[in-house]
Structures are given as C-alpha cells and as structure tokens.
Amino acid sequence: MKKHNYSAGPCILPQEVFEKSAEAILNFNNSNLSILEISHRSKDFVSVMDEARSLVLELLGLEGKGYQALFLQGGASMEFLMVPYNLMKVDGKAAYLDTGTWANNAIKEAKLFGETQIVASSKEANYNFIPKDYSIPSDASYFHCTSNNTIFGTQMKSFPETTVPVVCDMSSDIFSRTLDFSKFDLIYAGAQKNMGPAGTTLVVVKEEILGKSGRTIPSILDYEKHIKAESMYNTPAVFPVYASLLTLQWLKNNGGIAAIEKVNEAKANLLYNEIDRNPLFVGTANKEDRSFMNATFLLENETHQETFDKMWKEAGISGLNGHRSVGGYRASMYNALPLQSVQVLVDVMKELENKI
Amino acid sequence: MKKHNYSAGPCILPQEVFEKSAEAILNFNNSNLSILEISHRSKDFVSVMDEARSLVLELLGLEGKGYQALFLQGGASMEFLMVPYNLMKVDGKAAYLDTGTWANNAIKEAKLFGETQIVASSKEANYNFIPKDYSIPSDASYFHCTSNNTIFGTQMKSFPETTVPVVCDMSSDIFSRTLDFSKFDLIYAGAQKNMGPAGTTLVVVKEEILGKSGRTIPSILDYEKHIKAESMYNTPAVFPVYASLLTLQWLKNNGGIAAIEKVNEAKANLLYNEIDRNPLFVGTANKEDRSFMNATFLLENETHQETFDKMWKEAGISGLNGHRSVGGYRASMYNALPLQSVQVLVDVMKELENKI
Numbered sequence: 001m002k003k004h005n006y007s008a009g010p011c012i013l014p015q016e017v018f019e020k021s022a023e024a025i026l027n028f029n030n031s032n033l034s035i036l037e038i039s040h041r042s043k044d045f046v047s048v049m050d051e052a053r054s055l056v057l058e059l060l061g062l063e064g065k066g067y068q069a070l071f072l073q074g075g076a077s078m079e080f081l082m083v084p085y086n087l088m089k090v091d092g093k094a095a096y097l098d099t100g101t102w103a104n105n106a107i108k109e110a111k112l113f114g115e116t117q118i119v120a121s122s123k124e125a126n127y128n129f130i131p132k133d134y135s136i137p138s139d140a141s142y143f144h145c146t147s148n149n150t151i152f153g154t155q156m157k158s159f160p161e162t163t164v165p166v167v168c169d170m171s172s173d174i175f176s177r178t179l180d181f182s183k184f185d186l187i188y189a190g191a192q193k194n195m196g197p198a199g200t201t202l203v204v205v206k207e208e209i210l211g212k213s214g215r216t217i218p219s220i221l222d223y224e225k226h227i228k229a230e231s232m233y234n235t236p237a238v239f240p241v242y243a244s245l246l247t248l249q250w251l252k253n254n255g256g257i258a259a260i261e262k263v264n265e266a267k268a269n270l271l272y273n274e275i276d277r278n279p280l281f282v283g284t285a286n287k288e289d290r291s292f293m294n295a296t297f298l299l300e301n302e303t304h305q306e307t308f309d310k311m312w313k314e315a316g317i318s319g320l321n322g323h324r325s326v327g328g329y330r331a332s333m334y335n336a337l338p339l340q341s342v343q344v345l346v347d348v349m350k351e352l353e354n355k356i
Numbered sequence: 357m358k359k360h361n362y363s364a365g366p367c368i369l370p371q372e373v374f375e376k377s378a379e380a381i382l383n384f385n386n387s388n389l390s391i392l393e394i395s396h397r398s399k400d401f402v403s404v405m406d407e408a409r410s411l412v413l414e415l416l417g418l419e420g421k422g423y424q425a426l427f428l429q430g431g432a433s434m435e436f437l438m439v440p441y442n443l444m445k446v447d448g449k450a451a452y453l454d455t456g457t458w459a460n461n462a463i464k465e466a467k468l469f470g471e472t473q474i475v476a477s478s479k480e481a482n483y484n485f486i487p488k489d490y491s492i493p494s495d496a497s498y499f500h501c502t503s504n505n506t507i508f509g510t511q512m513k514s515f516p517e518t519t520v521p522v523v524c525d526m527s528s529d530i531f532s533r534t535l536d537f538s539k540f541d542l543i544y545a546g547a548q549k550n551m552g553p554a555g556t557t558l559v560v561v562k563e564e565i566l567g568k569s570g571r572t573i574p575s576i577l578d579y580e581k582h583i584k585a586e587s588m589y590n591t592p593a594v595f596p597v598y599a600s601l602l603t604l605q606w607l608k609n610n611g612g613i614a615a616i617e618k619v620n621e622a623k624a625n626l627l628y629n630e631i632d633r634n635p636l637f638v639g640t641a642n643k644e645d646r647s648f649m650n651a652t653f654l655l656e657n658e659t660h661q662e663t664f665d666k667m668w669k670e671a672g673i674s675g676l677n678g679h680r681s682v683g684g685y686r687a688s689m690y691n692a693l694p695l696q697s698v699q700v701l702v703d704v705m706k707e708l709e710n711k712i
Contacts, residue, residue, distance in 0.1 A: 003388050007395045010594055018381050018390045025378040032359050034374045036553040036599065039363045039675060073429040073555070077576045077590035109574050192591055197392040199429070199555045199593030218465050220433045234433035235548055237555030238366055239595060243392065319395060 004341035007319030008150050008294060008332040009172065010192040017196075017246045017336075024242060035242055040235050045242075049231055052245040056204060059248060059256055060181040070203040070223070070231045071241045076171045079188040079201060080106040082221050083167055084113040087186070088141045090214040095119045095140040095164070099156075100127045100149035101325065102169060110144070119143070126326075127152040129286035136162040141213070142185070148173035151323040153285040153296030153330065159183060165209045173293045174202070175251060176335055177261045185209045193293070194335045196244030199237045251335065260335050267333045267342045268292040274346045278353050280304060284328065298328040304356060312348050320345075360697035363675030364506050364650060364688040365528065366548040373552075373602045373692075380598060391598055396591050401598075405587055408601040412558060415604060415612055416537040426559040426579070426587045427597045432527045435544040435557060436462040438577050439523055440469040443542070444497045446570040451475045451496040451520070455512070456483045456505035457681065458525060466500070469571075475499070482682075483508040485642035492518045497569070498541070504529035507679040509641040509652030509686065515539060521565045529649050530558070531607060532691055533617045541565045549649070550691045552600030555593045607691065616691050623689045623698045624648040630702045634709050636660060640684065654684040660712060668704050676701075 005012040021035075028035040029044050038045055049071065056069040072078070083106070088094050093115035096107045099122060110116040117140065120131035127149060136143045142165040148155045150172045159166065165185035174189040181187065185206045192198040203223065210224050219225050219233070226233050251260060272290060275283045275297050284296045299305055312320055322328040331345060361368040377391075384391040385400050394401055405427065412425040428434070439462070444450050449471035452463045455478060466472040473496065476487035483505060492499045498521040504511045506528045515522065521541035530545040537543065541562045548554040559579065566580050575581050575589070582589050607616060628646060631639045631653050640652045655661055668676055678684040687701060 001388060005389060005393055007393065007398075010393060010395060010591065012393045013390070018392060021392070022378040022381040025374050025381065032357060033361060033674065034369070036374060036377070037361055037363065037366060037368045039366060040554065041680070042363075073431070073593070074434070074576060075429070075590045078430070081574045081576050105575070109576070112572060112574055190591060192594075197595055198396065198591045199596055216468060218437045218468055219461070220430060220437050220465070234431045235366065235546060235554045237429070237593060237596065238548075239553055239599075240555055240593065243595075318389065324397070 001316055004315070004317045004344050005319055005337065006317060006331050006333070006341075006345075008323065008330055009190075009334070010198045011332055011334045012336045013196065013243070013247055014250045014336045016250060017243060020246050021239070021243045035239055038238070040232060040238055045238060048242050048245055049236065052241055052248060053231060055245065055248045055252065056202060059175060059252060060204065062181055062204065065182055066208060067204055067206050068227045070205070070226050071236055071244070072201045072203055072226060072231070073199070073237055075190040075201055076102065076169055076188060077105065079169070079203065080109040082223065083142070083144065083186065083188075084110040085215065085217050085221050086210060086223050087165065087167070087213055088113045089212065092141040093117055093137070093139070095136045095143045097131065097134070097143070097145040098123060099130055099146050099154060100152050102149070102171070103146045106144060106146070106169065127154065128284055130154050130156050130289040134160075136160060136164060138163055140164045142167050145169070148291050148293050150294045150330075150332070151326060153283075153291045153294045154289040155291035155293065157289070173291070175257055175260070176264050176293060178257050191240060191244050194247075196247045197240050199240035200244060263339060264292050264333065264335065267337065267339050268295065270339070270342050270346055271295050271331055271333070274349050278349050280353055280356065281349060293333060295331045295333065296322060296326070296328060297331075304352065307355070308352050311352060312345065315344050315348050317341075317345060317348070357672055360671070360673045360700050361675055361693065362673060362687050362689070362697075362701075364679065364686055365546075365690075366554045367688055367690045368692045369552065369599070369603055370606045370692045372606060373599060376602050377595070377599045391595055394594070396588060396594055401594060404598050404601055405592065408597055408604060409587060411601065411604045411608065412560060415531060415607060416560065418537055418560065421538055422564060423560055423562050424583045426561070426582050427592055427600070428557045428559055428582060428587070429555070429593055431546040431557055432458065432525055432544060433461065435525070435559065436465040438579065439498070439500065439542065439544075440466040441571060441573050441577050442566060442579050443521065443523070443569055444469045445568065448497040448569075449473055449493070449495070451492045451499045453487065453490070453499070453501040454479060455486055455502050455510060456508050458505070458527070459502045462500060462502070462525065483510065484640055486510050486512050486645040490516070492516060492520060494519055496520045498523050498565075501525070504647050504649050506650045506686075506688070507682060509639075509647045509650045510645040511647035511649065513645070529647070531613055531616070532620050532649060534613050547596060547600050550603075552603045553596050555596035556600060619695060620648050620689065620691065623693065623695050624651065626695070626698050626702055627651050627687055627689070630705050634705050636709055636712065637705060649689060651687045651689065652678060652682070652684060653687075660708065663711070664708050667708060668701065671700050671704050673701060673704070
C-alpha cells in the first residue's frame with residue numbers, strides 16, 4: 001500500500017514522476033542508455049535542461065520579462081551565500097526579514113559580506129507569526145525574505161512594496177500558489193518540495209540586477225557565468241534536473257499553478273478546520289499567517305501522544321512528526337499530496353476524539 | 357542492445373546499479389516509499405549516508421587514519437573554491453601543478469584568495485605530458501594537482517614528495533587504481549565517473565589540516581561544518597548519494613580497487629597497443645603519461661573520419677568523440693566499462709585498416 005507521505009522534504013512527488021524516472025534509469029528516450037550514464041552535453045540532455053528552464057518561466061508567468069531560470073547545486077543553503085556575493089554592493093548593506101531558522105541561516109552568510117539589517121523578526125514569539133510593519137531602507141542592495149517557513153508553519157500572504165530588488169527563498173512553496181512573480185527580482189528554491197527530488201536548486205533571476213555589486217565573484221558562485229553557460233557551467237545534477245522536468249510537466253498537464261492552488265487550499269482548509277474544531281488539538285501558528293504547505297499543531301494533552309502516533313501510523317501515514325527543533329506535529333501538504341491523504345489524517349483525528 | 361558507452365562523464369555505471377536504483381525509485385527498502393520522497397533524516401537514508409562514507413574510507417584504505425569522507429554538492433568546480441577558502445592561509449600562498457583545463461580552473465579560483473604559484477605547466481605542449489621536475493615551496497599552504505586529465509588523456513603515475521599538505525582532484529580516476537591514498541591530505545572527485553551519477557561530490561579530508569587558514573569561511577563552504585554534521589549540514593543529493601553507494605558496493609563485491617585496477621590495465625593495454633600498432637591511428641599523449649581512463653587519439657588521415665565514425669556507431673559504440681575543445685577521439689574506459697567493449701572498438705579499428 002502506498003503511504004500517505006507527509007514528509008517535510010524531500011517529500012512526495014507525483015506517482016508518474018517515480019514511474020517515468022525509474023524507466024529513464026533503465027532506458028532513457030529509447031537510447032539504450034540510462035539517464036545516469038549519458039553526457040550532460042548530449043543532445044537529449046541539453047533538451048531536458050532547456051525545456052526545464054523554459055517551463056519554469058512559463059509556469060511562473062515570467063516569459064519574456066527579462067528573467068533567466070537556472071538549475072544549480074547546493075540547495076537553498078548555497079543561495080544564502082550566492083545572493084550576497086552577487087548582489088550586496090561593496091560597502092553596501094542588505095535588508096533581511098527574520099521569520100525562522102532558514103531566514104536566520106541566510107542572515108548569517110550575508111553578515112560575512114557587509115551590514116545586514118534585520119528589518120523585523122518574530123524570533124521572540126518563537127516565529128509563530130509573520131512580521132508586517134517594517135520599512136526597508138531605500139539604500140539597501142536588496143531585501144530578502146522567506147515565503148514559507150516549514151519548521152514554524154507560517155507563510156507570507158503578502159509581500160512588501162519596495163524600490164530595492166526583492167529576493168525570496170521560496171524553497172517550500174514555489175509552484176503552490178499564484179503570485180505576481182514579476183514583483184520578485186530573484187527567487188530561489190531547493191527542488192525537494194514541489195519541484196523534484198533533492199540535489200538541484202532552482203534560481204530565477206531578473207538579469208538586470210546582476211553585475212552591479214562591484215565584487216569579484218568566484219566563477220562557480222557567479223550567476224552571470226551560469227546564465228552565459230545556459231546552466232551548464234559545470235556538470236549539472238543530471239537526474240535531479242530530469243525528475244524536476246517530469247514534475248513540472250505533471251504540474252502543467254494538471255492545469256498549472258492556478259489549478260494546484262485550489263487543491264492546496266482545499267487540503268489546508270480541511271486540516272485547519274479540524275485542528276480548530278477538534279478540542280484535542282491546537283495549531284501553533286498565528287491563524288492569519290498559517291502556511292498552506294506545512295500545518296504545525298500540538299496535542300492539547302501530551303498523554304494522548306502514544307495513542308495518536310499509533311493510530312496515524314496504522315492508517316498508513318508517514319512523516320507527521322514536527323521538526324526536531326520544535327517537536328509536535330507537522331503535516332506537510334505539498335503539491336503531490338492528494339486531498340484524500342488529508343482526509344485520512346482528519347479521520348484519524350476525529351477517531352482519536354471519539355475514543356477519548 | 358546495450359551500448360558500448362565511452363562517454364567521458366557522466367559515464368557508464370554497472371548494470372546492477374541501474375537496476376537497483378530504478379527499483380528504489382519505485383519502492384525503497386520495501387518501505388512503500390520512493391527513494392525520491394523520503395526524508396534525508398529518515399533512519400533508512402541516514403544509514404545509506406553512513407555506509408557510503410565508511411565504504412569510501414574502507415576502499416581507499418584510509419580507515420582509522422584521521423580522514424573523513426563527505427558527500428557534498430557542486431562538483432569539482434565547487435571544490436576549486438572550497439579548497440583555497442579552507443586551506444590557503446591569510447597572507448599565505450598555494451602551489452598548483454597545471455596539467456590541463458580543470459587544473460587551470462582550479463588555479464583561477466585560488467587566485468582570488470592569495471598568491472597562487474604554478475610550480476610547473478605543460479600548457480605550451482597543449483598539455484600532452486605531465487611535468488615532473490619541479491619543486492614545491494615549503495611555505496605553501498598546500499600543493500594542488502589533478503591526477504587524471506580527461507580532455508588531454510594524461511595521468512599522473514607518481515606524486516611528488518613534499519612537506520606541505522597534498523590536495524588532489526581525482527574526479528576522473530578515483531577508485532580505478534591502487535595508490536597510497538594516505539599520502540594525500542585532501543582528495544575530491546565529482547561522482548560522475550567511477551563513483552556514481554552526476555550530482556554529488558566526494559571529499560576525503562585529513563581532519564588535522566583543517567581550521568588553520570585563519571579565514572572566516574561561509575558555513576556552506578566550511579569542511580569542518582560538513583564533518584560535524586556528518587555530511588548532512590543541509591539536504592544532501594539523496595538519490596545521487598544512494599546510487600553512489602550502490603556503485604561502491606559493486607566495486608567492493610568485485611574485489612575492490614586492486615581487482616578493478618587489473619581490468620583497467622587490461623583494457624588500456626588492449627586499446628593503446630592497437631593505437632600504436634595500427635598505422636591509421638596516433639595517440640596524442642606522451643606514452644609514459646598516458647591515462648588508463650581516457651585514451652585520446654587521432655586518425656593519421658582525417659579523410660577516413662566519416663567512414664570510421666559510421667563504423668563505430670554501427671558497432672553500438674557511443675561517446676567516442678573527443679572533448680569539444682580538442683577534437684579527435686577519446687575512449688573513456690571507466691571502471692564499469694567491460695573489457696569486451698574495448699575489444700569491440702579495437703575490432704572496428706582493425707576493420708578500418710583492412711578496408712582501406
């Protein structure tokens with residue numbers, strides 16, 4: 001029986017992505033070669049990379065608007081470094097919104113490059129909300145935020161208006177909801193939530209913001225070099241890029257972001273309604289800032305933990321434990337998780353209530 | 357029909373690696389989950405990472421000798437940067453041996469950090485040999501070399517004795533031949549030749565050389581942080597690491613490096629003997645420096661190119677073209693290429709001779 005996989009990432013992907021990628025490992029495009037043994041410079045793989053890059057822009061509505069999509073390596077953690085290296089002006093400063101662990105890690109790397117101003121933080125409240133009233137200094141090289149916070153279950157529902165370039169870590173909610181993506185100047189995301197398996201990192205950047213920092217950038221960290229090389233500056237992560245393309249194709253064939261957003265809303269509403277209704281559970285994030293990707297919640301009474309854990313495991317649910325730094329529960333409802341899996345969880349929560 | 361795959365990398369891997377990894381994508385360890393959708397913190401994947409790291413040290417004979425093995429991201433190109441960041445002392449210098457394109461790229465990144473002394477170079481001879489008479493300054497923070505040069509078909513058969521730490525890019529010949537690996541202080545290798553598919557990078561480092569540069573190192577580039585986190589500082593490239601483990605297990609089950617070295621010697625001898633015997637072909641690298649991994653050669657008479665290309669393609673051979681920067685032919689004979697595939701190529705070369 002296929003599991004109801006609530007893993008926070010790497011996470012569930014569409015079943016057809018598993019099937020097609022397994023097939024490509026045995027025989028890619030009827031070439032009698034595995035996708036794992038072909039040259040990244042082969043015609044077949046170059047067209048995978050090209051299609052993946054253009055499909056990203058198409059799905060985000062950014063075609064013909066001066067953006068480039070890149071498939072790099074190193075995860076969002078590498079972008080924490082590449083962003084200031086490429087964008088923070090020598091003797092300039094950057095503005096960061098502190099909404100959780102990953103925002104914090106991004107801030108740490110930026111501090112190596114210059115003044116890093118934290119414009120607002122919800123740290124004192126254990127990051128259970130998204131700060132809203134803050135101003136962004138107009139002389140900042142850029143403003144950086146994290147659109148969704150997997151550990152704390154919060155999500156930015158709106159983004160500040162500012163004259164400085166906006167950089168956003170969308171690792172955990174890209175491709176899950178409609179936004180005006182042209183308001184962002186640089187978006188990055190580790191693949192391993194809504195885009196594909198672990199091992200590649202998406203960067204979408206407006207070309208005009210590059211080349212202005214005045215820094216000497218190491219080649220491998222230089223966005224302009226990666227753009228010039230059409231995302232093949234060095235050997236890309238061939239298989240993760242291919243599986244990402246399959247996931248993007250699945251999304252497009254199922255109606256794109258607008259269609260999946262409706263499903264994601266239905267899933268989130270179903271679960272949050274039960275968390276709010278069921279007296280045994282309590283949500284941890286501010287209601288208005290609740291993430292539609294990661295719902296974090298606790299048992300009101302911890303003595304029920306053993307019973308509840310046994311019940312959801314028996315129902316075929318996996319990956320429901322909260323992040324090791326905060327405990328509790330976290331239901332990650334990425335694009336590929338079916339509504340029916342959420343119904344199974346809600347049924348278990350109701351069953352627990354009836355039992356106690 | 358399975359191809360005779362001479363691709364220079366990504367390259368052929370053992371057939372059982374393709375089969376087992378395709379299986380794991382459909383159902384990993386009978387968990388009813390795909391290897392692509394499990395958490396990197398899950399017990400099952402943590403044990404993949406642990407086994408891969410210890411198997412590397414076992415195969416290299418480095419267990420209990422103060423080394424750590426890491427599976428990082430970004431390819432050798434990222435190591436070109438991480439090496440000077442971690443090892444070049446502030447106001448110190450580094451010594452590099454220039455044996456080809458990749459050595460050159462490593463030198464470029466090092467120059468951003470301080471004095472980078474090229475102790476010897478074969479550039480003037482289009483890198484067709486390995487320089488041997490040079491001295492390494494005793495005040496260098498480290499000495500860097502490239503053990504095998506895929507593009508030019510040369511390979512270091514011996515390594516200099518020196519008192520400074522020795523760093524070696526072994527991307528294209530690691531696990532192919534017995535060496536006293538304890539003479540190296542840091543070895544790195546993109547996975548995509550003898551270790552696995554593209555998307556992960558092996559770093560083997562002697563811990564005692566770290567923490568001495570006096571530099572502030574960005575977290576994601578800091579070897580010590582990756583060691584402390586047991587190669588899970590951030591989400592690793594789950595699938596590429598798993599497929600690498602399968603490849604390392606295959607190597608161990610087939611007798612380890614000593615056994616594969618014999619096969620590699622037989623393959624290289626078979627092909628080089630034909631290149632030297634057959635009047636239609638000429639090798640491009642100095643004989644004593646010939647790579648046992650990548651044999652580079654030319655047709656004496658280019659008018660035979662069309663005929664030859666047609667013949668080897670019809671024999672089921674793929675990936676025989678030389679690197680786009682040098683042309684000609686390149687037969688990459690990595691660990692997983694069977695001796696029989698080399699016999700097929702040699703037969704085609706003989707056939708061409710008979711035909712003309």
